Amino acid sequence: QIILVSSxxxxxxxxxxxxxxxxxxxxxxxxxxxxxTLLFHxxxxxxxxxxxxxxxxxxxxxxxxxxxxLQERVSKDHFFWAVAxxxxxxxxxxxxxxxxSGGYRYITCQIQNCSDKTMTVPFAGSTDRDSLTxxxxxIFLQTTSANRTKYYVSYRRNGFVQMKLPKxxxxxxxxxxxxxxNQVFVAVQEWYQTDTYNLYQSDPQGVxxxxxxxxxxxxxxxxxxxxxxxxxxxxxxxxFLANQKIDGKVTTLITYNKGRDxxxxxxxxxxxxxxxxxxxxxxxxxxxxxxxxxxxxxSGTVHTKDTAPGLIMGAGNLGSQLVEYKEEMYITSxxxxxxxxxxxxxxxxxxxxxxxxxxxxxxxxxxxxxLKFSIxxxxxxxxxxxxxxxxFVDGLLSEPGDExxxxxxxxxxxxxxxxxxxxxxxxxxxPRECTDEDYESWELTNLQGDRCIMGQQRSFRKxxxxxxxxxxxxxxxxxxxxxxxxVNTDFLCDYGFERSAPLxxxxxxxxxxxxxxPEAPPEDCVLGxxxxxxTGYRKVVSNVCEGGVDLQQNLAHHMCPLTAPKGLQISIRxxxxxxxxxxxxxxxxxxxxxxxxxxxxxxxxxxxxxxxxVNLTLTGEPxxxxxxxxxxxxxxVQAQNLAGHDEAVLFVQVSSPLQALNLEVVPVIGRNQEVxxxxxxxxxxxxxxxxYWWIGNNLQPLLxxxxxxVTTFAETGDVRVTVQVSCGSSMLQDSKVVHVxxxxxxLPLKFTKHLDMYNPDIPEWREDIGRVVTRLLAKETSIPEExxxxxxxxxxxxxxDLHVLLPANQPKKKRSITSDKRIAAIKQALNAHNISFFxxxxxxxxxxxxxxxxxxxxxxxxxxxxxxxxxxxICLVAVGAFILYKFKRQ
Numbered sequence: 001q002i003i004l005v006s007s008x009x010x011x012x013x014x015x016x017x018x019x020x021x022x023x024x025x026x027x028x029x030x031x032x033x034x035x036x037t038l039l040f041h042x043x044x045x046x047x048x049x050x051x052x053x054x055x056x057x058x059x060x061x062x063x064x065x066x067x068x069x070l071q072e073r074v075s076k077d078h079f080f081w082a083v084a085x086x087x088x089x090x091x092x093x094x095x096x097x098x099x100x101s102g103g104y105r106y107i108t109c110q111i112q113n114c115s116d117k118t119m120t121v122p123f124a125g126s127t128d129r130d131s132l133t134x135x136x137x138x139i140f141l142q143t144t145s146a147n148r149t150k151y152y153v154s155y156r157r158n159g160f161v162q163m164k165l166p167k168x169x170x171x172x173x174x175x176x177x178x179x180x181x182n183q184v185f186v187a188v189q190e191w192y193q194t195d196t197y198n199l200y201q202s203d204p205q206g207v208x209x210x211x212x213x214x215x216x217x218x219x220x221x222x223x224x225x226x227x228x229x230x231x232x233x234x235x236x237x238x239x240f241l242a243n244q245k246i247d248g249k250v251t252t253l254i255t256y257n258k259g260r261d262x263x264x265x266x267x268x269x270x271x272x273x274x275x276x277x278x279x280x281x282x283x284x285x286x287x288x289x290x291x292x293x294x295x296x297x298x299s300g301t302v303h304t305k306d307t308a309p310g311l312i313m314g315a316g317n318l319g320s321q322l323v324e325y326k327e328e329m330y331i332t333s334x335x336x337x338x339x340x341x342x343x344x345x346x347x348x349x350x351x352x353x354x355x356x357x358x359x360x361x362x363x364x365x366x367x368x369x370x371l372k373f374s375i376x377x378x379x380x381x382x383x384x385x386x387x388x389x390x391x392f393v394d395g396l397l398s399e400p401g402d403e404x405x406x407x408x409x410x411x412x413x414x415x416x417x418x419x420x421x422x423x424x425x426x427x428x429x430x431p432r433e434c435t436d437e438d439y440e441s442w443e444l445t446n447l448q449g450d451r452c453i454m455g456q457q458r459s460f461r462k463x464x465x466x467x468x469x470x471x472x473x474x475x476x477x478x479x480x481x482x483x484x485x486x487v488n489t490d491f492l493c494d495y496g497f498e499r500s501a502p503l504x505x506x507x508x509x510x511x512x513x514x515x516x517x518p519e520a521p522p523e524d525c526v527l528g529x530x531x532x533x534x535t536g537y538r539k540v541v542s543n544v545c546e547g548g549v550d551l552q553q554n555l556a557h558h559m560c561p562l563t564a565p566k567g568l569q570i571s572i573r574x575x576x577x578x579x580x581x582x583x584x585x586x587x588x589x590x591x592x593x594x595x596x597x598x599x600x601x602x603x604x605x606x607x608x609x610x611x612x613x614v615n616l617t618l619t620g621e622p623x624x625x626x627x628x629x630x631x632x633x634x635x636x637v638q639a640q641n642l643a644g645h646d647e648a649v650l651f652v653q654v655s656s657p658l659q660a661l662n663l664e665v666v667p668v669i670g671r672n673q674e675v676x677x678x679x680x681x682x683x684x685x686x687x688x689x690x691x692y693w694w695i696g697n698n699l700q701p702l703l704x705x706x707x708x709x710v711t712t713f714a715e716t717g718d719v720r721v722t723v724q725v726s727c728g729s730s731m732l733q734d735s736k737v738v739h740v741x742x743x744x745x746x747l748p749l750k751f752t753k754h755l756d757m758y759n760p761d762i763p764e765w766r767e768d769i770g771r772v773v774t775r776l777l778a779k780e781t782s783i784p785e786e787x788x789x790x791x792x793x794x795x796x797x798x799x800x801d802l803h804v805l806l807p808a809n810q811p812k813k814k815r816s817i818t819s820d821k822r823i824a825a826i827k828q829a830l831n832a833h834n835i836s837f838f839x840x841x842x843x844x845x846x847x848x849x850x851x852x853x854x855x856x857x858x859x860x861x862x863x864x865x866x867x868x869x870x871x872x873x874i875c876l877v878a879v880g881a882f883i884l885y886k887f888k889r890q
Contacts, residue, residue: 001063003063004026018065033056049070049081055073073097075098078096078132091110091112128141151163151171163207168515175187175197177199184201187230204541210493213262216228216243217229217243237542239254240259260492267286285320288322290314305351310442310462313330314329328341331378337447342374342378345364347372348362348363353470353472354471365392367392368392369386391412405427409421430469432469442459450489455544460478460479483546484548485548490549493538494534494535494536497511497518498511525560536551562641565641566591568592571587580655581628581656582626585652586624587650588620600612603636605625607633655728661680663721667736667738668738668744675711675738677723681732688705691724695711696719745804747801749790749850750848753797776837777826787804802826835847
């Protein structure tokens with residue numbers, strides 16, 4: 001069955017083309033959304049999930065004919081079908097979704113119903129974005145708090161447990177490499193690494209990790225994807241290739257026992273032309289590129305296959321290190337023990353008939369019409385013209401089944417042409433099917449010649465070089481296996497231990513790290529149960545050896561003691577410590593260490609709610625609450641048993657969202673004169689409000705917990721003042737322009753008492769009153785309106801200050817005379833009761849001087865006036881000192 005997605009640029013024409021007869025016919029199916037990814041059910045072929053660019057997932061149970069919305073706000077590439085044999089319901093879907101609050105959660109639900117009421121949340125608390133991975137028996141996710149990331153694993157859908165890496169690994173990143181054979185391989189970038197990762201191997205539950213290989217090279221790809229230079233060799237379990245980078249040099253290593261031991265690749269003695277390579281260890285080895293192909297229809301730089309055990313082809317070079325631009329092709333048919341060079345340039349590889357035919361096409365940007373093939377494991381090669389017209393090769397495909405001898409080359413004649421598909425059938429080249437006499441056996445060994453690998457001797461069969469026959473569908477490569485006695489190399493270091501090799505006699509010993517106490521009980525130790533302290537060794541997972549050496553013998557057995565609670569934590573789901581009154585809050589209580597069955601938990605939510613819980617951290621049951629009034633609440637949890645106690649405290653800020661903000665500032669200020677900047681906010685008294693003040697073009701704000709700031713301005717001109725107010729999750733901003741002058745006059749004004757009755761004490765009202773007073777005075781006195789500014793003060797009784805600016809662009813003496821005349825004119829108009837305005841209710845409001853007997857206040861921060869005063873005082877002091885000196889002499 002096939003589903004093709006239309007690539008129409010017309011958004012209204014999104015369609016699927018569905019075939020149920022292997023592509024012979026297609027049926028067009030219009031859909032109401034735009035597909036980005038399709039994910040087919042692993043067991044039931046009619047069920048499929050569709051992911052859209054908007055983060056929605058649709059489900060179909062009839063191969064795309066009808067679709068239903070399953071879930072919204074789903075992370076791309078982080079949704080998974082149920083795993084057969086692990087999940088109980090095959091209609092289950094695992095998803096990472098975004099909360100309305102912005103956080104991310106791991107949920108599961110059935111495709112028949114995925115509402116908020118039917119979905120389940122297997123992990124309590126929020127997770128990091130793009131962290132959910134469901135793979136075989138395991139589920140992985142991560143959480144980050146206080147710049148520290150914790151990684152969690154669930155084994156066979158049990159509860160999540162924090163993955164235990166060495167205490168001071170302090171990982172910056174973690175990549176899952178493999179989860180097959182009942183264990184986990186992970187690559188961890190530790191705190192000191194930039195372009196390398198360390199390789200770790202877990203116990204069967206995926207919890208405890210031991211280091212296998214340090215400094216494996218990594219490459220960062222577009223969209224933040226990371227590629228780790230490690231490759232699992234298919235066909236022979238336990239064999240891996242890895243590129244290690246030390247001091248800038250990259251070298252290729254191979255392991256036959258799942259990373260317990262690593263060796264360099266043995267170089268060939270002669271090249272493809274029969275000439276000596278002169279490559280001798282320890283100065284020269286074979287190194288391979290371990291890149292994945294960007295095109296899924298061509299092989300990467302190393303090619304292996306499950307049905308062709310021992311057969312590995314790769315591109316690389318001979319030398320002391322891997323060279324990026326060298327891509328000679330090498331092949332081994334005994335799983336890496338011996339290698340031969342076959343090509344001088346990189347080729348795309350395809351295995352047919354269980355590796356009985358190897359097809360190679362040159363990896364080049366020019367058009368081709370020739371392919372090469374070998375039927376003797378790469379010892380000799382023949383050429384074949386697969387087309388009469390050269391084509392740009394886009395990929396190679398084989399027909400379904402490992403026994404096939406039919407392949408397809410697809411490409412295009414030019415960059416503007418359609419695809420060209422060329423079928424190549426190798427069946428006529430073989431006259432018959434193989435019989436038992438056409439096979440011979442080979443035995444798997446490592447580079448040291450050891451035959452017992454992963455606890456057993458394994459032999460495989462392969463076709464003789466001289467036999468021209470088809471292996472066929474019934475061919476099996478595995479021949480015999482024999483269990484071996486255990487030896488030291490069947491064990492690796494346990495969690496908390498590392499191999500140390502200062503002396504050859506101790507090269508295989510494991511020693512406890514300084515931070516690890518082997519005698520301490522495990523964190524999940526339950527009172528009354530028994531545990532064993534580690535000897536420092538554990539058997540390699542999937543190793544089947546029996547008898548012989550047992551490095552795990554003489555294990556000390558202990559009873560789990562009653563341990564005090566330790567590492568108690570309380571958090572809010574969503575991690576927001578600022579909430580609104582009446583908002584539902586979910587508290588999560590977690591305990592890293594200590595007994596939980598006998599521990600009581602006293603919870604105080606700070607608003608009078610108190611309760612005692614048992615098994616609180618064992619069940620993972622959250623505490624739900626709702627605060628009704630604004631304030632800061634101290635939330636505490638005390639865990640106590642007979643062995644000790646622990647406490648966790650959390651401060652929750654409950655605040656109503658800010659509704660309004662107004663910056664109050666006198667618009668006219670003297671240079672170097674202290675001024676009070678005031679932020680008026682609603683509601684008036686929110687708790688824990690932070691004020692950020694920006695003066696002019698300064699990018700660094702001043703922070704206060706009060707709603708005012710006292711400051712000065714050193715330069716004249718227009719200065720913009722901005723304040724941002726932050727309270728909880730809400731933030732407001734206001735901005736005003738302040739005019740800074742060297743000199744100006746201020747006249748205090750008052751109003752008749754009727755005005756107080758209609759004063760709402762809001763900024764807009766005060767600004768309107770100031771504008772009308774300024775306009776009336778300018779009209780009455782013929783003074784330019786732009787040189788007058790009336791500022792009404794907050795509060796009652798209603799008062800104001802009239803700012804009279806000195807005329808600009810005039811000589812100093814004339815400016816002073818003009819200013820005096822204006823002040824006199826203003827006083828005359830006010831004293832004559834000529835300034836008044838009509839008020840609602842039929843009242844006329846009269847504007848007068850606050851104190852008619854006083855002169856205007858002269859404000860200024862310039863050097864002229866004040867410099868003369870200071871100089872006069874200094875002169876008086878000097879003259880007095882001189883006279884006193886003369887008087888004493890006489």
